[in-house]
Amino acid sequence: MPHTRVSSSLLATLLAVAAGSATAATPVTDKAPDITRQQPQIKKILAEISPKRIEGYVAKLVSFGTRHTMSETESDTRGIGAARRWIKAEMERCGAGTNLQVAFDSHIAPVSARISRPTEIVNVVATLPGSQEASKDRIYVTSGHYDSRVSDVMNYTADAPGANDDASGTAAVMELACVMSKYKFDATLVFMTVAAEEQGLLGARHWATQAREKKLNIAGMFTNDIIGSSRADNGKVDNKQVRLFAQSIPATKEMSDAIRTLVQTGGENDSISRQLARHTKEQGERYQKDFKVSVIQRHDRYLRGGDHMPFLEQGYAALRFTEPAEDFSHQHQDLRTENGKVYGDLIEFNDYDYIAKVTRVNAAALASLALAPGAPQGVKLRTDKLTNDSTLVWQANPEPDVAGYRVVWRETTAANWQGAKWVGNVGEATIDLSKDNVFFGVQAVDKDGNVSPASYPMPQR
The missing domain is CATH 2.60.40.10 (Immunoglobulins)
Structure with a gap:
């Protein structure tokens, strides 16, 4: 050249x-193409994202009572089995007549610290194949986890509505799959609702490990986990930003030659995840006006983790979306009222217009990535x-x-x-x-x- x-x-x-x-x-x-204009296809996608539909998805997920990884699997109305069958059927319904391919991804998890008996872990994976020959092997993944829990992570019988953690992220991914499946993209998009996040990121780790073994070109991954509420524990409402956690260099005992060179040249802030975060911030803020994507230069919050982490472990660029300030009385809590304060992850604490904004940021980033050339x-x-x-x-x-x-x-x-x-x-x-x-x-x-x-x-x- x-x-x-x-x-x-x-x-x-x-x-x-x-x-x-x-x-x-x-x-x-x-001649330089106009890179500042909003792409008509992306604008149409964002316009179709519906807070009302997202609220309906969350309500249905909550209606299963509990979605604990070890909960009921035979019932059609309660437990994780009913939840995953409904998610799959709903994505098949809304993707009918498109190229969206919906399937279960299943494996058996052995007994471990958070699994008391061998348990089938089932992800619901919807794939929209890319239409450009040179790009279709390049894959972008977005995920939310559909399992839920209460205070005791091993309690699989109590009601665990999980409206925010993480029916909000699951609903966002379902909405993205249903809307974006009507359009064509150069690269492949994967919309994934995963199980067993609360039991140790088991569903995401299984899929990410398989992706590496198959040598899949995962060019970017988002997880949407706790994107449901704009109200913090002090009552302050902030519906104008979302946090985007982005890892620098991986914290491994041994550095690869590429990572060592990155450090030697001062490029710790130029990891593939940080580059993905810059792109996501730029495109998200371009299309979702008056909304800030706040890049947090950490892999996640203290004492917490998410389904992007197994992808990071496999060397992929991966990011986490989370609301700006969490109310921990509405996460991982037994349902109760103490001294007039309501505890539990209940549907009424979600802000569906806010979830739709975060969903649109996902859509803008995913669509721009899948329409653009590879890095x-x-x-x-x-x-x-x-x-x-x-x-x-x-x-x-x-x-x-x-x-x-x-x-x-x-x-x-x-x-x-x-x-x-x-x-x-x-x-x-x-x-x-x-x-x-x-x-x-x-x-x-x-x-x-x-x-x-x-x-x-x-x-x-």
């Missing part, structure tokens, strides 16, 4: 997002010479509709991209900024203006 050189002053270029802030030493002849591969930063500019190289994307590439950058203390330059359909670009002073990324852009997440450049000597 050809090479382009882009130059500008450090200060003016660093703070500019508009392409006009930098000039090319060799003119860029490829560029083989991105390198040349470090073989002492220069005050920076040359990046990368491999050509395989997608036939790629229009070209953007180089993005930010100060080393900044969380989000501050500058960007369209460089055309090339495989190398030189930017008049010192590689010592900023962090770079490279994005692929298709002809419709859909933009991939950025890829961090590794040093090339």
Whole structure:
């Protein structure tokens, strides 16, 4: 691929997002697609997401009494068996006439700290295959867990409505599957409601482990867990933001060569999960107006965990959506009233307009990812010479509709991209900024203006 050189002053270029802030030493002849416009398909999807339908899903899930992993499986009206059969039937119903493929994913969990007898763990997995040959093996997953619990994690008979934790996330995933199945995407989307999160992330871990064994290209994963309430335990209402937890480098005893290089170059904030989070924040806030995606630079909250963690363990980019401030008297609680205070995860504590907003953020991010090219591969930063500019190289994307590439950058203390330059359909670009002073990324852009997440450049000597 050809090479382009882009130059500008450090200060003016660093703070500019508009392409006009930098000039090319060799003119860029490829016209830049409009990446700022809202895609009509994504706007239609968001418009179809219904708070009323989400509330109906939550109400039905709560009606099963308990959805504890070891609860009743034969009844049609109570227990986890009835819940999973209804979820599957509902997604089959709303996906009828589309390419949505709904199936159970099952395994037997042995006795463990939170499983008192061998128990069948069943995920409900709805897959919408990608329509572009070059992209259909690239997969994006969104999940919620449909099991529930009370104070004693081993109590599988007591009523455990789990309206927020996590019927809210399950309902969001069902709504996404039903709405998005009517549309086509280049890449494949997986809408997954998983079991046994409360018993140790068992359903998600089984699926993620299998995905790695099958060498599936999971390019991004979201879990929606406790997205139901906009009211904190102090009564304060905040319905204008959602937390998005994003891991930096994995906390493993041994570092891979890639992770070691990331650390050596100061790229701890440029892990694949952090790159996914930047993209999700940008697209979510673009389409869901007056709503903030607050990226939390941790893998999860203290003392808690979620179904994104097994995906992180397998080396995939994975994020967690959670409401801004939780009310712990409405989570993992026996149903009761003490001194006039109501305890329990009850349906009346949910805010369905808020859940719909978080669902729309999911939809905007998933759709933009599945319509865009994949993140560029083989991105390198040349470090073989002492220069005050920076040359990046990368491999050509395989997608036939790629229009070209953007180089993005930010100060080393900044969380989000501050500058960007369209460089055309090339495989190398030189930017008049010192590689010592900023962090770079490279994005692929298709002809419709859909933009991939950025890829961090590794040093090339």
